[in-house]
Amino acid sequence: MDPILVSVNDRLANVGDTVSLVGHLDLERFELSERSFLLPSGMDYDVVLSNVGEGILATGILRARAIGTCDRCLDEAVLDVAAEVDEYYLFSEPEAGVLEDGEEEGPDYTLVSADSTIDLSGALSTAFVMDIPYVVLCREDCAGLCPVCGENLNKVDCGHAEQIADQAEQQRMESSPFAALRNLKLDE
Ligand SMILES: [Zn+2]
Numbered sequence: 001m002d003p004i005l006v007s008v009n010d011r012l013a014n015v016g017d018t019v020s021l022v023g024h025l026d027l028e029r030f031e032l033s034e035r036s037f038l039l040p041s042g043m044d045y046d047v048v049l050s051n052v053g054e055g056i057l058a059t060g061i062l063r064a065r066a067i068g069t070c071d072r073c074l075d076e077a078v079l080d081v082a083a084e085v086d087e088y089y090l091f092s093e094p095e096a097g098v099l100e101d102g103e104e105e106g107p108d109y110t111l112v113s114a115d116s117t118i119d120l121s122g123a124l125s126t127a128f129v130m131d132i133p134y135v136v137l138c139r140e141d142c143a144g145l146c147p148v149c150g151e152n153l154n155k156v157d158c159g160h161a162e163q164i165a166d167q168a169e170q171q172r173m174e175s176s177p178f179a180a181l182r183n184l185k186l187d188e
């Protein structure tokens with residue numbers, strides 16, 4: 001994502017000052033490790049920047065329609081993303097010792113840059129990523145692909161599911177501790 005630079009100017013000079021930012025990003029796609037999402041209408045954000053003394057707090061919402069691939073059936077999965085934006089931009093590096101006991105990593109913050117700007121792109125992409133489910137599905141009860149013939153079971157009933165269930169039942173019977181006994185009796 002390209003930087004979205006916002007100047008921390010007079011409007012945010014004093015503690016308590018807030019600035020509302022509403023914007024649209026013409027972003028066509030978003031890549032997320034092995035996943036790729038098309039964004040037919042880009043992204044829209046509605047963020048409020050507040051001077052909270054030590055820094056600028058950016059809170060708001062990011063909305064996007066994201067079209068990805070269903071993890072089960074590989075068909076299209078449409079996600080309506082409504083993600084919470086929450087980022088803290090400190091005016092200066094916090095002093096050592098500010099960290100609370102037991103806190104291994106530093107608090108979650110970014111710095112206001114030397115030219116008094118903040119870059120919202122990181123906050124927006126983090127929000128987007130956090131809102132994408134771990135498993136992307138076209139619908140909650142997606143039936144997936146048939147492991148035998150590869151048909152999309154949401155659309156076609158190839159009949160293999162029953163066959164597989166029968167086989168599984170047979171295997172269960174055979175692997176049962178009583179299976180050996182049963183054979184023994186048959187042999188006698
Ligand atoms: Zn699916």
Ligand SMILES: [Zn+2]
Nearest residue numbers: 146149158160
């Ligand atoms: Zn099948």
